[in-house]
Amino acid sequence: MNKSFDTAVPRQPRHSAPAHIRAKLRLGSVEISPATVLAPMAGVTDTVFRRFIRNVNFGAWSAEAALDKSACGLVMTEFTSADGVLRARDHKNQRMLERYLHFYADEHPISAQLFGSDKNILAEAARMVEGLGFDLVDLNLGCPAKKVVKCNGGSGLLRDLPLIGDIFEAVRAAVKIPFTVKFRLGWNDSEIICVELGRLAERCGLNAVALHARTREQGYSGSARWEWIAAVKNAVAIPVIGNGDVRSPEDAAAMFAETGCDAVMIGRTAASNPWVFRQIAQYAATGNYDRPTEQDRYQLIRTYFAMLVEERMPGAAGKMKQFASWFTHGVHGGAALRKAIYEAGNERAILARVDEFFAGSRMRETSELPAAISA
Numbered sequence: 001m002n003k004s005f006d007t008a009v010p011r012q013p014r015h016s017a018p019a020h021i022r023a024k025l026r027l028g029s030v031e032i033s034p035a036t037v038l039a040p041m042a043g044v045t046d047t048v049f050r051r052f053i054r055n056v057n058f059g060a061w062s063a064e065a066a067l068d069k070s071a072c073g074l075v076m077t078e079f080t081s082a083d084g085v086l087r088a089r090d091h092k093n094q095r096m097l098e099r100y101l102h103f104y105a106d107e108h109p110i111s112a113q114l115f116g117s118d119k120n121i122l123a124e125a126a127r128m129v130e131g132l133g134f135d136l137v138d139l140n141l142g143c144p145a146k147k148v149v150k151c152n153g154g155s156g157l158l159r160d161l162p163l164i165g166d167i168f169e170a171v172r173a174a175v176k177i178p179f180t181v182k183f184r185l186g187w188n189d190s191e192i193i194c195v196e197l198g199r200l201a202e203r204c205g206l207n208a209v210a211l212h213a214r215t216r217e218q219g220y221s222g223s224a225r226w227e228w229i230a231a232v233k234n235a236v237a238i239p240v241i242g243n244g245d246v247r248s249p250e251d252a253a254a255m256f257a258e259t260g261c262d263a264v265m266i267g268r269t270a271a272s273n274p275w276v277f278r279q280i281a282q283y284a285a286t287g288n289y290d291r292p293t294e295q296d297r298y299q300l301i302r303t304y305f306a307m308l309v310e311e312r313m314p315g316a317a318g319k320m321k322q323f324a325s326w327f328t329h330g331v332h333g334g335a336a337l338r339k340a341i342y343e344a345g346n347e348r349a350i351l352a353r354v355d356e357f358f359a360g361s362r363m364r365e366t367s368e369l370p371a372a373i374s375a
Contacts, residue, residue: 030178032109036072037073038074086128108135117167120170122167126174136177137179138182142155144218180209182210186216189215207239239262242259272326304323308320316347317347340356
């Protein structure tokens with residue numbers, strides 16, 4: 001399991017009127033509606049999870065209905081090595097390309113996120129992304145993982161603004177689709193460069209910036225400092241997407257209100273509460289939002305696991321077990337369900353354990369009702 005999903009310090013609850021939630025955002029020729037973005041997450045935002053987020057709903061599950069009005073305005077791929085993409089292309093490694101850059105028609109609009117430090121390789125990978133039909137391309141300057149930073153990728157580049165500028169110019173010249181960047185405040189508290197980096201992105205012709213309001217040194221700990229999102233927004237004319245500690249519709253409204261950002265990006269919360277985008281859309285429209293029932297949770301787990309099997313995702317059983325700890329959050333008796341999933345030997349057995357658990361849960365609920373009602 002990705003430990004980063006567990007290390008954030010809870011932000012104090014914020015309350016803000018739903019009117020602050022923006023309805024849409026335009027990046028070049030691409031409209032993002034509503035103004036919410038699924039953050040790129042390694043090992044999480046593959047094609048199955050992205051489509052799942054687009055289609056998730058309360059009650060009946062219908063991909064066709066979700067296509068009419070998705071609750072999430074933009075989805076993004078897992079962050080992908082530009083160097084690895086070009087090597088896979090040159091060696092005709094279709095399996096590797098499909099692992100990171102495969103997507104379906106119902107995922108539009110979709111952005112491919114790349115990382116690397118060689119401007120020419122990044123530019124060529126961006127051309128490839130455009131040729132594959134992605135709507136946008138994004139540069140990762142935020143990943144704090146040591147193995148990425150060691151190769152001068154992700155947040156490792158935050159100490160070299162001239163190189164970042166060269167990369168911006170090379171990629172911007174290589175593609176016509178909207179080009180964006182996701183970055184952090186800086187390397188640490190004494191090297192905060194987010195405002196300067198935002199201005200650099202604007203000068204180089206990028207269409208938007210997304211700021212995860214933590215430093216590289218923070219990783220995923222502590223609280224996101226939204227005041228820096230506001231500072232970047234005040235410094236540039238291009239759209240600014242805020243990221244960090246949006247765990248509820250109220251948080252989304254508060255981020256819009258406190259920072260003036262143009263969209264909110266949500267990562268870890270989407271893995272533990274895939275309804276969050278739907279809830280934000282409901283909150284914006286009505287001031288209220290639905291909470292998942294036990295049946296909703298069953299449908300959530302069952303649908304996602306079935307999608308993994310149908311897609312024949314490599315290591316589907318392992319991914320089911322990885323997601324079990326997130327998806328069972330809030331399920332009554334969830335520890336027993338997690339244990340049953342972890343002990344199952346394969347994908348079909350895991351699906352059977354999920355069905356058995358929730359069938360038993362319904363029987364227990366019925367048995368606890370007064371006789372007159374249960375009859």
